[in-house]
Amino acid sequence: MQQTLRRLDGVANVKVDLLDGKVTITPKPEGGFDPASVLKLTYDSGVSVVEMSLTASGHIVKDPVSGLAFEITPKVNYPIVAGVFADKIQAAAASGATVRMRGIIYTKPPGKIKKSKEAPRLKFEVQEVM
């Protein structure tokens, strides 16, 4: 699995902890990495992802569906679930400044997953604004 993930576009390093079932992916600084590709790859290899979280820097932009979105690159952006960080997120959106955050973008739904051709809609559930 480590080798498979390392072959993905924009991946610099992959660290696997078999005992805890944790995988840490470090993308290349020049970009080109899309976390959604990890979900597809792991699903195809028979491993199921229970939770995916990431630390990233980007901008808060307006999203027609959810209100606000975390735009990390023009191709990688997620609707924001701000929770208790709503005030900080609104302030960052108003200032237009680059903001660094940690959040959960995928949690495995309860029960059996039906095989679907569509990728799950990812959302950025804010855990920390740094």
Added chain:
Amino acid sequence: MRYKRTWLLLFATLLLAPQLHAGIEQVNLKVQGMT
């Protein structure tokens, strides 16, 4: 001359402050079925 030190401090702060670049730093996965 009065504000020389203030300007120097401001300049040094801006110069040395870490620049925040947009991008993903790290992705963490919790997985099941890994052998």
